[in-house]
Amino acid sequence: MADLPETPAFGAAFSDEEEAARALEAGRWLFSQTCSFVMGCVSLDTLPDHDLSEIAFAGRSNVGKSSLVNALTGRKTLARTSNTPGRTQELNYFRLGPEAQDPALMMVDLPGYGFAEAPKDAVKRWTRLIMAYLRGRPALRRVCLLIDSRHGIKENDRDVMRMLDEAAVSYQIVLTKADKLKAAEITDVLARVVAETAKHVAAHPDVIVTSSQSGAGIDLLRAQLAALASP
Ligand SMILES: Nc1nc2c(ncn2[C@@H]2O[C@H](COP(=O)(O)OP(=O)(O)OP(=O)(O)O)[C@@H](O)[C@H]2O)c(=O)[nH]1
Numbered sequence: 001m002a003d004l005p006e007t008p009a010f011g012a013a014f015s016d017e018e019e020a021a022r023a024l025e026a027g028r029w030l031f032s033q034t035c036s037f038v039m040g041c042v043s044l045d046t047l048p049d050h051d052l053s054e055i056a057f058a059g060r061s062n063v064g065k066s067s068l069v070n071a072l073t074g075r076k077t078l079a080r081t082s083n084t085p086g087r088t089q090e091l092n093y094f095r096l097g098p099e100a101q102d103p104a105l106m107m108v109d110l111p112g113y114g115f116a117e118a119p120k121d122a123v124k125r126w127t128r129l130i131m132a133y134l135r136g137r138p139a140l141r142r143v144c145l146l147i148d149s150r151h152g153i154k155e156n157d158r159d160v161m162r163m164l165d166e167a168a169v170s171y172q173i174v175l176t177k178a179d180k181l182k183a184a185e186i187t188d189v190l191a192r193v194v195a196e197t198a199k200h201v202a203a204h205p206d207v208i209v210t211s212s213q214s215g216a217g218i219d220l221l222r223a224q225l226a227a228l229a230s231p
């Protein structure tokens with residue numbers, strides 16, 4: 001992945017090289033701290049009470065949400081991953097940061113939307129839950145909306161983007177599985193996704209290209225998310 005194109009985030013997110021270096025260091029530091037599973041939630045009334053910022057990882061089933069949580073935290077089995085779409089079936093909370101000390105973040109690994117190899121009723125139930133959570137969670141500071149770089153933005157992703165625009169919930173597009181594409185294909189999908197994202201009011205202008213497998217883009221995403229940590 002050495003020839004991954006530089007994502008626009010690098011230029012736009014930081015005003016100069018010094019600021020970029022500081023942000024990257026802060027991201028590496030925070031994501032090297034303790035990260036522990038807090039709880040899995042199957043309904044809105046069981047979401048945890050806390051005073052940290054929440055970052056949610058949303059996207060179609062199998063796009064690589066749980067793998068991204070593992071890559072960010074440098075842990076292989078923190079969040080359970082699988083080849084079978086529909087692996088994650090609860091809102092899984094992970095607390096990142098030093099114990100009883102700031103800065104810290106709550107990361108929420110969501111079930112996927114779209115096709116899943118699970119009973120229809122279960123898929124319907126968790127899809128309703130994800131949408132209600134995304135629309136109405138005050139602690140939610142940023143949604144990382146994951147898009148498989150081989151497929152680009154699909155119609156059900158657009159539905160979620162429109163819903164987040166209407167609810168004024170800040171979200172950032174993260175392209176996943178970049179290791180599966182050639183550099184020219186990544187440049188192409190990135191251009192299309194950036195152009196479409198620019199039309200959405202609640203979308204962060206920077207689109208980050210990642211691979212949980214090769215580690216591409218992971219440090220950059222760490223830097224951006226660490227900036228949202230509480231306090
Ligand atoms: N090549 C490659 N495979 C990946 C990458 N990220 C995830 N995968 C694979 O994609 C599959 C799905 O990954 P998960 O992380 O379980 O995806 P998910 O979005 O959490 O899936 P659900 O919980 O079922 O919605 C697994 O087989 C992963 O190994 C990546 O960056 N590169």
Ligand SMILES: [Mg+2]
Pocket residue numbers: 065066067080081087088109110111
């Ligand atoms: Mg998952």
